[in-house]
Amino acid sequence: MIGRLFSFRGGIKPAAHKEESAGAAIVAAPLPAQLVVPLRQSIRATARCLVAPGQRVLKGERIGAADGPLGTAVHAPTSGTVVEIAPRPMAHPSGLDTRCVIIAPDGEDRWIEHQPFDHRAAGRDATLAHLRDCGIVGLGGATFPSHVKLGRGKGVETLILNGAECEPWITCDDRLMRERAADILAGATVLRELIGAQRLIVGIEDNKPEAIAAMRAAAGSDAEVVAVPALYPAGGEKQLIRVLTGIEIPYGKLGGDFGVQCFNVGTAHAVYRAIAHGEPLVSRVVTLTGSVARPGNYEVAIGTPIQDLLPLAQPAGDTDRYLMGGPMMGFALPRLDVPVVKATNCVIAASPALFPPPPPEQPCIRCGECARACPAELQPFELYWFGRARNFGKAQEYHLFDCIECGCCAYVCPAHIPLVDYFRFSKGEIWARERDKDAADAARERFEFRNFRQEREKAEKAARLAAKAAETRSKLAEEAPAAGDAPAADDAKKALIAAALARAKAQKDTVEVRNTDNLSPAVQAEIAAVEARRKAALETGAAPVATPDNES
DSSP states (O other): OOOOOOOOSOOBOOOOOOHHHHTSOEEEOOOOSOEEEESOOSSSOOOEEOOOTTOEEOBTOEEEEOOSTTOOOEEOSSSEEEEEEEEEEOSSTTOOEEEEEEEEEOSOOOBOOOOOOOHHHHOHHHHHHHHHHTTOBOTTTTOOBHHHHTTTSOSOOEEEEEOOOOSTTOOHHHHHHHHOHHHHHHHHHHHHHHHTOSEEEEEEETTOHHHHHHHHHHHTTSSEEEEEOOOBTTTSHHHHHHHHHOOOOOTTOOGGGGTEEEEEHHHHHHHHHHHHSOOOOOEEEEEEEESBSSOEEEEEETTOBHHHHHHHHOBOTTOOEEEESOTTTOEEOSOTTOBOOTTOOEEEEEOTTTSOOOOOOOOOOOOOHHHHHOTTOOOHHHHHHHHHTTOHHHHHHTTGGGOOOOOHHHHHOTTOOOHHHHHHHHHHHHHHHHHHHHHHHHHHHHHHHHHHHHHHHHHHHHHHHHHHHHHHHHHHHHHSOOGGGHHHHHHHHHHHHHHHHHHHHHHHHTOOOOSOTTOOHHHHHHHHHHHHHHHHHHHHTOOOOOOTTTOO
16 A cells, blocks of 8 residues: 655646536447548558548447557547548648548448457467557557557566546546446556556545546556546656655656556546457547536547537627647647547637636746746746747757646746746747757768768779789789790791781782783883883882883
């Protein structure tokens, strides 16, 4: 049993607004006319598409295969026909497009053939592969692949189940624990066996007494269900680990490095469905609340457009925007045709009455309120100045990346400075510069390797030519005659030349003068004189006498 609870520095106590939707039981949301299923379910990986337009699919059928070490599979949320595969807006502040599979439901909601998975008989590696192929990710908001987070299966002594749900307005985990506590604990048992933990602790904020009672009844003696003080952000992984165990996880380290690991209760429930029934993750519980007539919690198929969910809650006429997630860490939806994804835990209809527009930003007075509220024990006012000055190196020295973007600093700032926006800007700029530096380094390495390759090829070519020349010289040296044979070789050469000259002379002597028919006596006499002089010259060795044939 836990002897005492610890605390973390900072934190705030905003108005919870849990009662608006916590009393409503989970209801299955109707299927829309079209489901838009993104192949990118997180920023870490995109699934490889396995279907084509016109293809019929069944509920739970894989439409995207896990691609890469951080990838997980994507499945059809219901049976129907693949209409197209096209870019559609994603649930992200940027509103950028991502590749999606658009499915027209046939209304039958027919499952693929599935059966329980015996994880004990299959072994740990096969079970992790099964969870990956079932698309199981963290449902607390980060959507980190669960099969990766389970680690090596050793070195973890304590498994923490996160049911804190500290952010205002969100009650999907609360209702899940109230209604499906036994299934959550069964999934947690599977996680415990896979991770090799000896101890299982469930942390729930004390403002959820019904959920605490339901989880304690289902846990029995197999787990410790602990009520933790309701202080935002007690549901943060590092903060909850600190509260329950006293262990502080520094930046850049994981809980597994300190013998403790944390999973969301929604993730444990998804693991139970994947093991006990062989069902992939095709839906999740979403809270619809805010300025609405019927707030509640709904079991929603992944890929359901937000605009098709809103009529269930009946937003009020003064609604001016919609938030995905909570008011502290969520974001305003750029458009309403974006789909529900695995990270979607809440949609809040915001109005000026519930969420008044922020006052104008004023200069920082260095009051230190942000530093006192920061649960990561940072100095947000210093990070703010470094971000404004674009002095990102200094911001990193002040541990910018320790910031979990919880929003506590902006909440208490009397100058109404949107501090988290500055921190996100600084992080984005640093990441962009790192990417540019990596690209430049890769280009330089390619250029240097190209030069090295060219020099190597040039040297290899010169070596080949030198070897060939040496081989030729060696062959000529072997074929050359000995020094004593030189006079005989010269005599043979002279004899060949003399023979050639004799043949040429004989051939010349046999040449008959042509075109001498019908000549006049004078011409014939001239020719005879020339021939006589030629013969005389040949006999005496004088120069040849010009003849009519060789005169120019």
